[in-house]
Amino acid sequence: MKILVLTQQYPKDNDIYKNAFVHTRVKRYLSETRDNYEVFVLNNKENSYVYDEVRVQEGSAEKLRSVLANDKYDKIIIHFLTWRMIQVLLEPTFINIPKIIWVHGYEALSWKRRIFNISNFNFLKYAFVNRLQLKYFKEFLSYDANSIFVFVSEWMKQVAEKDIKANFTNSVIIPNGIDTNKFHYLPKDTLKKKILLIRPFNSRKYATDIACKALELLSREPDFSDYSITIIGEGQYFERDTKNISNFDNVQLINKFLTPDEIAQFHSENGIFLCPTRQDAQGVSMCEAMSSGLVVVASNNTAIPEFVDNETEGLLCKNAKDICSAIIKISNDDTSFDNISRNARKRILEQCDLNEIVWRELKLIDGENK
Incomplete structure (x- = not known):
């Protein structure tokens, strides 16, 4: 299969931490299968690069349209479904492409759940964009019948449904994976304090x-x-x-x-x-x-x-x-x-x-x- 991973940011050689967990997944998928994975980052930049042997393109919504139309992907994996992505994905040309969408939190929860950050200077801007985001997310759920949604916890699914005011009928719960080899067990009896x-x-x-x-x-x-x-x-x-x-x-x-x-x-x-x-x-x-x-x-x-x-x-x-x-x-x-x-x-x-x-x-x- 040819699969596009769509997200809003991705690591680069000079900025290795942006959505590093998405890159970790892509590398594991590539090592475990023969499927072809490519990454598209939706932003206002026009760029292409290879990071740790993964091909990455950055670009606008128009470039995303071009990539989807020309490269004929079998499936789209999405991390952080933003309203700008939704505008493209709901178009008749792309709506029937099967999608698996990871819901992480900020893109599906109401600003009211972040009142504890209200002293932050950018909070009012965040609240405005958040209302737009939830509106588009609800619209996406109304029109797209080919998506599977992945939540890391039952709590995440329940509050997303409440805040978006819609049900995720086709969904699964899969937690974020923990590298239990890197974070290996050591006895702690002498380290209690x-x-x-x-x-x-x-x-x-x-x-x-x-x-x-x-x-x-x-x-x-x-x-x-x-x-x-x-x-x-x-x-x-x-x-x-x-x-x-x-x-x-x-x-x-x-x-x-x-x-x-x-x-x-x-x-x-x-x-x-x-x-x-x-x-x-x-x-x-x-x-x-x-x-x-x-x-x-x-x-x-x-x-x-x-x-x-x-x-x-x-x-x-x-x-x-x-x-x-x-x-x-x-x-x-x-x-x-x-x-x-x-x-x-x-x-x-x-x-x-x-x-x-x-x-x-x-x-x-x-x-x-x-």
């Missing part, structure tokens, strides 16, 4: 303010000096969120973006992974930490409970006070800590192992799992 936080600090979605508040509460405990805390990330909130804990000798701040290999190394050196959230369709960084055997302290909201059974595979909390209490309790309970660590690894192997996920996705692409 070593706490790791790796988060973007550019959105309130990631609850870095709540995490740092929990650590500030922990600093008031008499045995706080027994803990070793590493906070890693970058973004506009980094200095603000870490201000009240930055002067402690046992708190290390690293203001940078990490590669997956660097993340795995930090996993091997720590025992507790702090990852509260205000909204998450899965929690990939949380799942990676679970795969490595860290005890995750996360939030009891959105899709998180679909991947963590509370007090069995991790600790799910409501607020900073709960997080602080959970850290104190689990770091002083050898048996529970070890059990949760091992159960977390087992859960990710069963639910999110990358090899299994790739196999499921390829079956879907081949038409065997509709």
Whole structure:
């Protein structure tokens, strides 16, 4: 088959992080099948390049029309279905091309679910575009009968249906895959008081303010000096969120973006992974930490409970006070800590192992799992 992967951004040699997870999928598909995969990035640039042996074209909606008309693809795989893509894909020439569409979140959820970012200067612009996006998405669902939608969690599907005000009748749930070889299990019994936080600090979605508040509460405990805390990330909130804990000798701040290999190394050196959230369709960084055997302290909201059974595979909390209490309790309970660590690894192997996920996705692409 000849397959087009359509998305809104893709890695380049000088910018390797944009939708890197899409590239990871494409590389695995190419290595596992004889199908021909090409990538088109819909933007305002006109460019073509090869990235890591994958052929990529960038261009406008008009160029996308030309590519679809001339190259005769058997199927289109879409990550982040935007309203600009929809304008092209609903045209009579292209509407009958079979499509598999991954729904990741921002393209299918109402701006009202991001109120926590309202202080952001660009929020009003985002809200306007979001209303347009949801309108087009609903129209797409009304006219296109040849698409299969992929959601990473049941929560993601339910809220997308509510916000778009339409049903995804032809859909499947397939979580994002976790590389359980890269994020391999190591016993954590000697690392119970070593706490790791790796988060973007550019959105309130990631609850870095709540995490740092929990650590500030922990600093008031008499045995706080027994803990070793590493906070890693970058973004506009980094200095603000870490201000009240930055002067402690046992708190290390690293203001940078990490590669997956660097993340795995930090996993091997720590025992507790702090990852509260205000909204998450899965929690990939949380799942990676679970795969490595860290005890995750996360939030009891959105899709998180679909991947963590509370007090069995991790600790799910409501607020900073709960997080602080959970850290104190689990770091002083050898048996529970070890059990949760091992159960977390087992859960990710069963639910999110990358090899299994790739196999499921390829079956879907081949038409065997509709």
